[in-house]
Amino acid sequence: MANSSSNGDNQTSTKPPPLPSPLRFSKFFQSNMRILVTGGAGFIGSHLVDRLMENEKNEVIVADNFFTGSKDNLKKWIGHPRFELIRHDVTETLLVEVDQIYHLACPASPIFYKYNPVKTIKTNVIGTLNMLGLAKRVGARILLTSTSEVYGDPLVHPQPETYWGNVNPIGVRSCYDEGKRVAETLMFDYHRQHGIEIRIARIFNTYGPRMNIDDGRVVSNFIAQALRGESLTVQKPGTQTRSFCYVSDMVDGLIRLMEGDNTGPINIGNPGEFTMLELAETVKELISPDVEIKMVENTPDDPRQRKPDITKAKELLGWEPKVKLQQGLPLMEADFRLRLGVAK
Ligand SMILES: NC(=O)c1ccc[n+]([C@@H]2O[C@H](COP(=O)([O-])OP(=O)(O)OC[C@H]3O[C@@H](n4cnc5c(N)ncnc54)[C@H](O)[C@@H]3O)[C@@H](O)[C@H]2O)c1
Numbered sequence: 001m002a003n004s005s006s007n008g009d010n011q012t013s014t015k016p017p018p019l020p021s022p023l024r025f026s027k028f029f030q031s032n033m034r035i036l037v038t039g040g041a042g043f044i045g046s047h048l049v050d051r052l053m054e055n056e057k058n059e060v061i062v063a064d065n066f067f068t069g070s071k072d073n074l075k076k077w078i079g080h081p082r083f084e085l086i087r088h089d090v091t092e093t094l095l096v097e098v099d100q101i102y103h104l105a106c107p108a109s110p111i112f113y114k115y116n117p118v119k120t121i122k123t124n125v126i127g128t129l130n131m132l133g134l135a136k137r138v139g140a141r142i143l144l145t146s147t148s149e150v151y152g153d154p155l156v157h158p159q160p161e162t163y164w165g166n167v168n169p170i171g172v173r174s175c176y177d178e179g180k181r182v183a184e185t186l187m188f189d190y191h192r193q194h195g196i197e198i199r200i201a202r203i204f205n206t207y208g209p210r211m212n213i214d215d216g217r218v219v220s221n222f223i224a225q226a227l228r229g230e231s232l233t234v235q236k237p238g239t240q241t242r243s244f245c246y247v248s249d250m251v252d253g254l255i256r257l258m259e260g261d262n263t264g265p266i267n268i269g270n271p272g273e274f275t276m277l278e279l280a281e282t283v284k285e286l287i288s289p290d291v292e293i294k295m296v297e298n299t300p301d302d303p304r305q306r307k308p309d310i311t312k313a314k315e316l317l318g319w320e321p322k323v324k325l326q327q328g329l330p331l332m333e334a335d336f337r338l339r340l341g342v343a344k
């Protein structure tokens with residue numbers, strides 16, 4: 001049983017974990033690890049699938065409703081004997097036999113999660129309940145991709161896992177940040193009440209190849225704008241900060257968390273902190289020094305600062321990010337050039 005280490009409290013589970021599904025011990029039993037990735041057709045999910053598929057002992061099942069994800073992200077695996085893709089909405093129950101669940105399904109870009117906020121809450125709450133129900137039935141270990149948005153507009157900087165956050169419960173971002181907070185609560189209640197083996201990652205802003213070109217998040221916006229020769233739209237005041245983690249580092253952190261002994265929550269992110277104006281200047285210099293930087297209106301409740309305290313990830317997972325922003329941006333630029341058809 002994993003150590004329970006929420007916010008430093010010693011919250012022990014009250015029950016032993018359920019046994020794995022009896023089907024795992026049937027005559028059809030294989031020594032393979034069968035892994036479900038919800039949201040596996042999305043940006044982080046598809047990179048995670050690539051990494052999991054490298055291990056020949058893994059069978060990977062992706063369940064995705066393709067709201068923001070795409071089959072294109074998984075095309076190299078379609079037809080592979082160790083891979084299955086299911087069109088499925090996690091707000092409905094799913095019956096599969098698996099050993100591990102990486103539960104990523106949820107729109108992540110603010111423009112998409114605000115598009116249908118009720119659906120975003122259902123995805124976070126009912127979707128997580130369904131995945132926990134599945135984990136309980138088959139005795140699987142489950143990892144939730146939570147978010148730095150659980151800290152809201154943080155009054156503590158950088159943010160350690162012990163910080164309880166400063167979240168507006170009725171704002172336009174609440175469907176996402178409060179949704180993820182409830183999802184974390186459900187994870188811990190299933191852990192304490194039913195002995196489910198849980199892992200919670202609090203992911204900080206992640207970027208890299210395969211992000212939707214018109215995803216709406218800042219790194220993809222700036223790169224696409226620079227390549228199209230459009231002005232870079234910095235939302236006011238431009239002094240707000242974010243800390244950007246390259247996707248390969250993120251995937252490494254998620255797998256270490258799943259394979260380790262600690263429930264989390266654990267921050268996974270890159271502590272390198274930049275203002276949005278600094279980011280715009282960096283992208284401009286890298287891709288197109290002639291483009292303009294245009295100040296535009298911001299959206300409500302935009303967090304003013306964000307930077308992970310990753311002491312726990314270092315100590316408990318032996319993890320820290322390797323790819324600096326200056327190294328990751330050109331890799332993303334190359335992918336965007338290819339997809340937009342803009343030669344160097
Ligand atoms: N990328 C980041 O910076 C970041 C930061 C914090 C947390 N996260 C979390 O990581 C996860 C993945 O984020 P991402 O950046 O890859 O986003 P993404 O939008 O690219 O991927 C999300 C995937 O979930 C799928 N999905 C959405 N609703 C679903 C539903 N109801 N049923 C089934 N599938 C559904 C989408 O189609 C998509 O494939 C999300 O849970 C997100 O909250 C991401």
Ligand SMILES: O=C(O)[C@H]1O[C@H](OP(=O)(O)OP(=O)(O)OC[C@H]2O[C@@H](n3ccc(=O)[nH]c3=O)[C@H](O)[C@@H]2O)[C@H](O)[C@@H](O)[C@@H]1O
Nearest residue numbers: 108109110147148149204205217218221233234235240276
């Ligand atoms: O890492 C996290 O925990 C969360 O971070 C992001 O939310 P946010 O930081 O608001 O992401 P962006 O939309 O990329 O915005 C980052 C900053 O860039 C600014 N921005 C955005 C877009 C743009 O064109 N210009 C611009 O200046 C925003 O005002 C904001 O201050 C993600 O979208 C969430 O999925 C994720 O859970």
